[in-house]
Amino acid sequence: MKLKLISAAVAAIVAAAPAMADLTFSALSYRTGPYAANGIPFADGYQDYFTLLNERDGGIGGEKINLVECETGYNTEKGVECYESTKGSGALVYQPLSTGITYQLIPKATADGIPVHSMGYGRTSAKNGAVFNNIFNYPANYWDGASVAIKHLLDLNGGDLKGKKIALVYHNSAYGKEPIRTLEELSKKHGYTLTQLAVDHPGQEQKSQWLQIRRERPDYVIMWGWGVMNQVAIQEAVNIRYPMENFIGIWWSGSENDVLPAGEGANGYKALTFHNVGSDYPLYDDIKKYVVDAGKAAGAGDQLGTVLYNRGLYAAMLAAEAAKTAQAMHGTATITPQQMRDGMENLEMTEDKMTALGLPNFGPSFKVSCANHGGDGFGAVTQWDAKAGKWNMITEYMQSDQEVLNPLIAGDSEAYAKENGITPGCN
Amino acid sequence: MFYREAGDFKTSYVDDNQTFPIKFDRYRYYFVLLFAFLVVPFVINDYWVNAVFMPFLIYSIAAIGLNILVGYCGQVSLGTGGFMAVGAYACYKLMTAFPEVNIFFHVLLAGGVTAVVGVLFGLPSLRIKGFYLAVATLAAQFFLVWLFNKVPWFYNYSASGQISSPERTVFGYAVTGPHTSAWATYLFCLVFVVLCAVIARNLTRGTVGRKWMAIRDMDIAAEIIGVDPLRSKLSAFAVSSFFIGISGALFFSVYLGAVEVGEAFGINKSFLVLFMIIIGGLGSIFGSFAGAAFLVLLPVLLKNVLVSGLGWPTDLAAHLEFMIVGGLIITFLIAEPHGLAQLWRVAKEKLRLWPFPH
Numbered sequence: 001m002k003l004k005l006i007s008a009a010v011a012a013i014v015a016a017a018p019a020m021a022d023l024t025f026s027a028l029s030y031r032t033g034p035y036a037a038n039g040i041p042f043a044d045g046y047q048d049y050f051t052l053l054n055e056r057d058g059g060i061g062g063e064k065i066n067l068v069e070c071e072t073g074y075n076t077e078k079g080v081e082c083y084e085s086t087k088g089s090g091a092l093v094y095q096p097l098s099t100g101i102t103y104q105l106i107p108k109a110t111a112d113g114i115p116v117h118s119m120g121y122g123r124t125s126a127k128n129g130a131v132f133n134n135i136f137n138y139p140a141n142y143w144d145g146a147s148v149a150i151k152h153l154l155d156l157n158g159g160d161l162k163g164k165k166i167a168l169v170y171h172n173s174a175y176g177k178e179p180i181r182t183l184e185e186l187s188k189k190h191g192y193t194l195t196q197l198a199v200d201h202p203g204q205e206q207k208s209q210w211l212q213i214r215r216e217r218p219d220y221v222i223m224w225g226w227g228v229m230n231q232v233a234i235q236e237a238v239n240i241r242y243p244m245e246n247f248i249g250i251w252w253s254g255s256e257n258d259v260l261p262a263g264e265g266a267n268g269y270k271a272l273t274f275h276n277v278g279s280d281y282p283l284y285d286d287i288k289k290y291v292v293d294a295g296k297a298a299g300a301g302d303q304l305g306t307v308l309y310n311r312g313l314y315a316a317m318l319a320a321e322a323a324k325t326a327q328a329m330h331g332t333a334t335i336t337p338q339q340m341r342d343g344m345e346n347l348e349m350t351e352d353k354m355t356a357l358g359l360p361n362f363g364p365s366f367k368v369s370c371a372n373h374g375g376d377g378f379g380a381v382t383q384w385d386a387k388a389g390k391w392n393m394i395t396e397y398m399q400s401d402q403e404v405l406n407p408l409i410a411g412d413s414e415a416y417a418k419e420n421g422i423t424p425g426c427n
Numbered sequence: 428m429f430y431r432e433a434g435d436f437k438t439s440y441v442d443d444n445q446t447f448p449i450k451f452d453r454y455r456y457y458f459v460l461l462f463a464f465l466v467v468p469f470v471i472n473d474y475w476v477n478a479v480f481m482p483f484l485i486y487s488i489a490a491i492g493l494n495i496l497v498g499y500c501g502q503v504s505l506g507t508g509g510f511m512a513v514g515a516y517a518c519y520k521l522m523t524a525f526p527e528v529n530i531f532f533h534v535l536l537a538g539g540v541t542a543v544v545g546v547l548f549g550l551p552s553l554r555i556k557g558f559y560l561a562v563a564t565l566a567a568q569f570f571l572v573w574l575f576n577k578v579p580w581f582y583n584y585s586a587s588g589q590i591s592s593p594e595r596t597v598f599g600y601a602v603t604g605p606h607t608s609a610w611a612t613y614l615f616c617l618v619f620v621v622l623c624a625v626i627a628r629n630l631t632r633g634t635v636g637r638k639w640m641a642i643r644d645m646d647i648a649a650e651i652i653g654v655d656p657l658r659s660k661l662s663a664f665a666v667s668s669f670f671i672g673i674s675g676a677l678f679f680s681v682y683l684g685a686v687e688v689g690e691a692f693g694i695n696k697s698f699l700v701l702f703m704i705i706i707g708g709l710g711s712i713f714g715s716f717a718g719a720a721f722l723v724l725l726p727v728l729l730k731n732v733l734v735s736g737l738g739w740p741t742d743l744a745a746h747l748e749f750m751i752v753g754g755l756i757i758t759f760l761i762a763e764p765h766g767l768a769q770l771w772r773v774a775k776e777k778l779r780l781w782p783f784p785h
Contacts, residue, residue, distance in 0.1 A: 172576060
């Protein structure tokens with residue numbers, strides 16, 4: 001009987017197999033569930049950039065782009081289903097926008113020879129390309145983020161954090177736990193004390209954590225949050241009158257959708273970023289002309305210029321540039337996932353290139369190599385101006401503390417290589 | 428016409444007591460088994476096994492386990508997710524501590540560990556019943572998830588708090604880790620499903636199952652006729668947790684490969700498995716399969732039809748999916764409160780009489 005039920009389902013699924021196209025990109029997005037507020041702008045930006053390339057340039061290198069979207073709901077089981085269903089259509093690269101799903105995909109995608117780009121999330125030690133051949137996390141990773149946040153605090157305190165109390169409010173998952181080791185190492189170096197406050201999925205219940213913050217009055221609060229957790233945390237911080245300029249979020253906790261619900265109170269909240277903010281770029285003229293005015297904008301089309309929309313654009317742009325690099329390297333327009341991987345490993349982003357692409361002064365210059373899949377770890381701090389309703393960049397780009405991070409990355413990736421029987425090497 | 432007892436003579440007690448006394452039923456069962464073991468492995472691919480078969484098989488084991496506790500013994504449990512987590516973490520610790528032992532035994536041992544934990548959390552059932560017991564098992568759910576998050580020993584001190592399964596083989600073929608082939612993982616899970624289903628079916632037909640059902644129907648009456656509530660209730664918790672532990676171990680090691688306890692084994696998992704047995708039919712092994720199929724396959728099917736077939740936006744499809752599945756659950760429960768298993772029973776009765784119902 002069980003098979004009867006299944007075979008009834010067979011016909012519909014087989015009939016619904018996706019069409020093959022020249023260059024297939026997958027978008028494992030989430031527009032539903034507790035993380036949708038952050039998932040939607042990113043997915044819109046990612047999709048709009050590829051639509052722009054199709055409309056303006058006729059694709060990449062003359063090949064049209066077929067973007068297959070799959071809804072994961074930030075859920076690993078659905079993520080696996082999405083991966084398996086889009087894998088068959090020849091997806092060139094995966095960007096799941098979920099650390100949990102990235103962890104899931106690291107062994108699977110490596111075995112299947114498909115690259116994964118976890119831009120600013122995922123497993124930090126994937127920076128070591130000798131162990132993680134198919135996994136990329138340029139231009140910055142979580143440990144960079146933790147280090148940049150501490151650097152910013154050092155700058156504010158004249159280079160001395162001795163005796164300061166820092167609280168980390170984190171999503172109780174692989175994602176939220178990523179910075180702990182770095183922050184602990186840095187606390188040894190700089191002499192602050194670290195309090196860890198875990199918030200369970202989905203993060204709507206944070207009263208006790210903020211009560212503890214109210215009682216202990218840490219000098220600074222750093223947050224690793226995502227989805228509805230961000231909004232709740234910022235609202236709670238406002239409720240206990242925590243000074244917002246001492247509250248710093250990682251780049252995933254710093255979008256308009258996170259601060260707007262708290263209104264005026266959120267003024268002064270800080271968040272990290274690894275790219276610039278706003279919509280004052282030539283690229284936006286093209287997006288308006290070819291995508292928005294043509295009625296082809298993804299979703300509701302109301303996210304243009306927001307932080308996460310920009311990040312989606314940036315992610316798509318890096319994927320497209322890697323595809324171009326791969327096309328040039330292999331002399332063919334229709335690249336395979338394996339060739340795409342080579343393109344990503346040899347990707348070089350320069351300021352000239354970014355200007356030509358219509359995003360001058362937007363992201364860092366970096367060069368990917370086999371030894372370094374993670375970029376150079378530059379980050380900056382942005383601050384929310386509630387009156388003007390926009391994020392302002394308040395610092396220059398700062399490089400993370402490489403002398404602390406590099407041994408950590410080497411150690412973690414070696415442990416992974418040993419556990420999984422990988423011989424590290426660049427070919 | 429298809430479903431006849433006439434002419435199907437039993438000449439021994441063994442024949443009379445077999446699981447499928449009707450010939451048509453028996454042949455259908457053999458056919459399904461043969462098909463599952465001899466045909467499916469040859470045609471299955473990565474998508475089918477990872478999106479359809481594996482979740483279906485693994486949730487079936489969990490549903491059978493919970494059905495023994497809730498459906499047969501009448502002890503409501505909301506701790507399924509927590510017990511699956513015990514299975515998963517036990518399997519992980521065993522896999523990493525004794526890499527030379529075959530994964531098959533690790534999965535069985537993980538079930539055993541879960542059975543012990545299940546009995547511990549089943550102790551309150553001797554004093555409290557119904558909703559109060561549900562709350563006590565809910566405590567198990569939250570406590571176990573908290574424990575696996577809190578104590579780094581359980582995840583071997585990994586930085587992310589995730590556990591990931593290393594590669595393990597059975598007869599030289601990889602069944603865990605990234606380099607598996609679809610048929611191997613499928614068969615590995617299928618063997619466990621068949622084993623569990625046969626054991627569960629025979630347990631529930633025998634003395635043990637009758638004791639459980641007596642407790643379920645009226646515990647005081649059962650005690651008066653000589654059923655020991657302590658042993659019956661705790662054996663139900665042990666057997667149920669054993670199956671749930673196996674499903675948790677397979678869920679982690681074979682299906683997902685890497686899990687995070689809060690996300691994979693949260694309270695949602697407990698509700699999902701509970702809904703499976705309510706929709707499938709309480710107190711029915713077939714109902715466990717039907718419920719698991721309904722809740723695993725329907726969302727995948729809907730997604731494929733709406734997004735890939737009709738080309739609708741993914742968010743619209745995801746929302747519609749909730750509405751359709753929810754609507755169907757309500758419709759089913761109104762039309763047939765005893766679940767899909769009862770529908771199947773009614774259909775069999777009709778078939779027996781067809782084409783002359785009077």
